Amino acid sequence: MEYFNVCKEIWNRWVPQRGYAQVLQGELLRQIERLRYEAQHNENRSWNDDLLYYCDFLRSTLREADCLTPEERDRVNAALVRLRSCGEVAFRYYKGDISDQELAEDYNGELAYQNNDLYDLVCDAIALFYRANPNPIPYERRRDGRR
Template sequence: MSNTISIDKLIEQEYEQQYFEECKFIWQNFVPKRGQARNLQGELLREIENIRCEAQDNGNVNWDDDFTCFCEFIKQSLIEQPIFSETEKEKICVIMNYLKECGVYAQRFNDGKISDNDVLPEKLAYTKDNLYDIICDFIGRLQNKHPEPIKYSINNSIKR
């Protein structure tokens, strides 16, 4: 994959979700009130929304290894899907790597590894909706092309 997609360009881009209804269906039917979903579509949406809420509501102050794991799982699961082009897979990687980078930076700051004097507040959490909505649309497209639940095995090491 070539590095033709820049996170800065993606951040600048206004984005309107196109698969909102599919995501709404997943949320209402596949995401449990507590714990992990029992299928891939539900778990992907649950995890990206957990990442979004942590960044937007808490500035990533609670970022931990579970959130880092979510970023890797979402990225890996989506790029394994044959319905997405190489360019789309690159976009998924760029976005998920960036969201993870913000969270890990916040975790380092919250653990005292970055001082108040050295912290770059804009790197702590990505709080706009566009990047999250792009990832949600990939999940919505997956649901659109693959409406039956895709098997997912619960990850017992995840607490969130």
Template sequence: MAKNKLDTFKNHLGYDGKKINMDKAVLILNEIGVTATNDIGETPLIIASYLERIEILKLIIEQTQNIDHKVQGSITETALLEACGQRRLESIKLLVDAGANLEQEDRFGLTPLSKIFTNTFSDPIPSAKYLVSIGAKITDKVIKMGMSWNKEKFTDFLKFINYDLESGSLPVDDTIQQKALKIYTSIDIENLHNVLNKNDYFKTAKVIWQKLVPKSGQADTIQGELLRAIEKLRDEAQRNGNINFNKNCHGILIDFLRKHLINNKIFEPEIIIQINSDIERLSKANSPYTDDDIYDRITERIVDWYLNNPIQIQHDQNDKLYC
């Protein structure tokens, strides 16, 4: 019950665009306590930190004994690492003031400063400047991640902080940079799906959505964009009856799903036939499909595709896609 209420707490804090209701969030927090966790290892502290709900975060910090707590075996990192992954500067400051370890590492060996430069949906520099100003170390991984994000801007950042970058430390090979980016930002999808979630596709897809799909715009990875595509199609059909279905949005998403899921190196012929049939059904603009079974089935195939491509693959943004 506490797990479900923690997810409700998260929704009241405005997760995924939901309406913020701070009073109800506080009531739930008082009921479940600051040590409550959900299926993916989130706690009230972690949720408030990455959503940057400052007033309730202050309240939670006052009641928290271990500011760097992480649920063992979960994919969710500590509050500071999750806040850094979202570049939530005000949350970062509060957590650091409360004693969070500046040099802690996630399961890929990334420190908070390294984390600032992963999955960058927003400008990482303000948060990076703050962490460096209070003593965060610039490690080789920080340099690799920064250069992978934006070589020119990261070099300017190093100059701004008067960092003496030795030529031998600079990962000049673009292939090496991209490889580092993919490895360091990957979800351990096999452990997540097969061990933690016991092959529960819904739970695994939920984590992929939370980690890889931005609040708006295209995902940075193919794995995230596949899931965003099917959920965009589901939403348009079920909520709008395909009124807004058009070739510059939903048509492109249909083609994207076809391109990646119709793959005989991953799926057996009978599964490919099913995928083709399902995608074809969803492509009918004048006949919206409103049941969940096709969308859920394709979501399962997306998880299977991720299991066969466990290292995240960069998604090149499509300038013609307007949704």
């Protein structure tokens, strides 16, 4: 991660110990770290609509960010599409809709993306977003979200 210290600053300033952040910059970082935790520590066993929403919200917010180059936007978008896809496969697998054989043959056995590179890529994009928008942007949580 190129912008670790910037992400640490965002985390310390705007990510609460519990619940959602009231500042967009903090909420973006909280969401990607929730996705990372679910994949790396839980193998996406608890994948749900909130995590799906995080992938889509991060994608749409960072896709519109003027601070990212078109190439950076494409890489972030591809990373979040991959993370979302893994979560959807895990959800279907743990629900019993995908067999072990289908998982192995059609999805290379991947239920959760566990390497740090894609999460770090998104974190770096959030750091660039923060640098371009250093003043807090209010974030209002979606009404039906649990996390």
